[in-house]
Each structure stands twice: as C-alpha cells, then as structure tokens.
Amino acid sequence: MSTGELEPFHGIQVPGVCFESGHCVWLLRFTETPTDLPSYTEVWLITPDGGTTLFVDPEEAAATVEEYHAFDEVRGAEIDVALPDQETIRVTVAGDTDLEFDLTHELTPRARALSAMLNATPERVARSRIGAAVGTATLNTLLPANGLRVAGTTDTGRRYRNEPVRVTLGTDASATLDGEDLGGLAPPTRPIAFGDLHVPDRPVVTFGDLFLEYPVK
Template identity: 65%
Template sequence: MRGRSNAERTESDGEELAPFHGFQVPGICFESGHWVWLLQFTETPTVVPAYFEVWLISPDDVVTLFVDRPEAIPVIERYHEFDAVVEATIDCRLPDPETIRVAVRGEDGTELDLELVHEPTPRARILTAMMRATPRSVARSQLGAVIATATLGLVLPANGLRIAGVTDTGRPYRTEPDRLTVGTEASATLDGEGLGRLSDPDRPIAFGELYLGRPIE
C-alpha cells in the first residue's frame, strides 16, 4: 500500500492524527513460517524526516525490528513492542513499478534479502478507485473505517489487516492508501538460507487490533 499511515497525534489537536507518508507491505508470509513486514516512510510529522523499518517474525513468533535510523527507534516503540531492536543498513530498490528488492544488514550480523513482485490486479484497481472516491469526512469516521476494512477483506487477501484501530501499545492509527497492489511472487533468504515460496498465513499474529493471518478469537 502506498499512501498515508496516520498515527502521530498533533500537539494542537489531541484528536487529529498527522500523516506518515510512504509505503508498507504487511505480512509477507513464507513456507518456512517467517513473516516480513516492510515500512518505508518518506515523510513523517516527527523529528525523524524519513526512515525504513523491516519487521521479521520468526516461526516461533519472535518479532525483530530492523531500522536504518537509530533516532527513529523511540518513535516506532510508541506504537509497537518488539522482542529485539537492531540497527541496520537497509537498501531498498525499485527496479520497475512492480518489483521491490530489499537488503537488510543488521549490526547483529543478520542478513535478510527479499524480492517481492506486486501487481495492480483488477480487484485492487477497483478498491483503490473506491477509496479515492470516498469523501475524506466519511473515510475518517468510525463507520467509514469499518466499511473500508470489511471491503478490503472481501476484495483482497488482506489477512485480517484493519484500516483503523489501536496498536499493541494503545496508540490509535488509521491507514489511507492512495494505491493498492497485491503481492504475487516473493523470495527471501535469511543468513543465506532460503525461506521458501510465498505462502498463505499459517497462524494468526496480532499487534493490538492489527491482525495478520486471521482474527484471533
């Protein structure tokens, strides 16, 4: 998804959420049981103007955050909790409009390489058009968020992803995508070992009200 992910509260209005601009690819699941989440923010309302996050979730649900700007760590930890936080060099390349290549080199020695192919499928185009046509006042209402989340789940393999909610640290968030695509192929290696093919979610994972895999009962 490319667009805004509104999370930071402004000082002038405690109810308004200020935008983080960039793209995110939530919940890339592999046959090995590893999950990868990519978040690149090109503009933020914080003291850190831009940074890249990579979340790596192991088969036994250990969540590691890799981040290329150490000063962004306190910002990120306002919204999510991690089992480990690692400073890293993160190289992201977009060789064409439908390919993302990411190389992570953590200070702990971890090496993660990933390539994802994503496409604006017909359903993704329809959903993108619907979201763009929705008045902002409606989209930002509680009812609008419920409808958008339900529509997202019906149209795309969203794996429980919610448009709006509360994170695992109790912070509200709202996602306002400008463009939606669907991942169709992916490959990755972790410390030289292949993680297998892109796979359907094998288990639920939750970050507050943000679920991956399937809703937890």
C-alpha cells in the first residue's frame, strides 16, 4: 500500500444526494489537483440494488479516481457543473447514460457554526488525530452525517483528510435518469459507505480541499 503524502484536491464535494427512487448521486468537482490533469469532475451513481457507476470527465482521470475508490462500472462522460447562484448546484451528465440533478443548499445555522469551527481550528490541530476526532464528532453532532469522518481511509485503503472552508446543507433536490424522474430528496434507504466516507441523511456540501494520498505507487 502506498505511503504517499497527502496532497490537496481543491473544489466542491457532495458526498451523497439521495432520492425517493432509492438512487443516490455523489459529486466531486476538482478545479485544482496535484495530478497531470489540472481539473476533473466525478459523478458517482448508486442504484437501489447497490450497483455503483463512476462517470468521469475527462475520461483520462478515471485511472486516478480508481486508485481511491472501486466501482462496478466506469464511464467517460461530458459533465457540466453549474452554480447559477450561491444556493444551487446544477449537474448534467451526458453520454451512454443521461443524468441530470439539481441541489438546493443553504448555510443553515448549524452549517454556519460548523464552518466557523473548522475555520477557527489551527491547522496543526486540525491535522492531528485529536483534531480529526473532534472535527468528526462536531460534524456528526451538528449535521445528520451518519458517521461521515473528516479524515480516514477510502474503500481502497488510501488515506484522506477533508479541510473545507465552507460547509452548507442540502435542502431540496430533483433528478432524472435517462428521462425518468427519480423523485424528491430523501434519506438513504440503507447505509452507503466508501470506506470512511458515508452518505449522510441530508446532503452536505463542502467547499475547499480534499487531501488524498498522492502520488500512488
């Protein structure tokens, strides 16, 4: 197993938006990375029966993503992520499968308190084991995070640490898959996790750095 350094992947993370149909989607939009690709986007689709598909743009990023997570299927796609205002994320995935979803998110009082705490924590403390434990406990106290950890390992055993500068909470969502309406926002129907990364009861949106073990050798 690699023992590479933790390097920052900067952007937006939404670890799980679930719908009444039982489908869940996951968004990672990195605008700065330590890899040869300056930016890339991932959309994960989890079906009601537990199947997982990675959609990635550009497709060349798939090899990097698969170092950290295992999927049943991997597909290149054209992915557009739009932020029409501060409270909306709009995602379109075009290819063999067409997926569209909108998420409304807000800086709720609890999300505001969490963001303030994370930003006030000194870097050396936040990056310690105690800091990670306190951050995880605070996250799960303030938000319905289902045990989501701010630091841990992915499902392939790679280390990660999340250092957001802003956290918001999803309040509404809609989606279609190949033209089929997936219904409204709903909690996951069963526990869903990729290592220490858990799908929360309500979507948690983080803006900032996700540190991942890199390079992988």
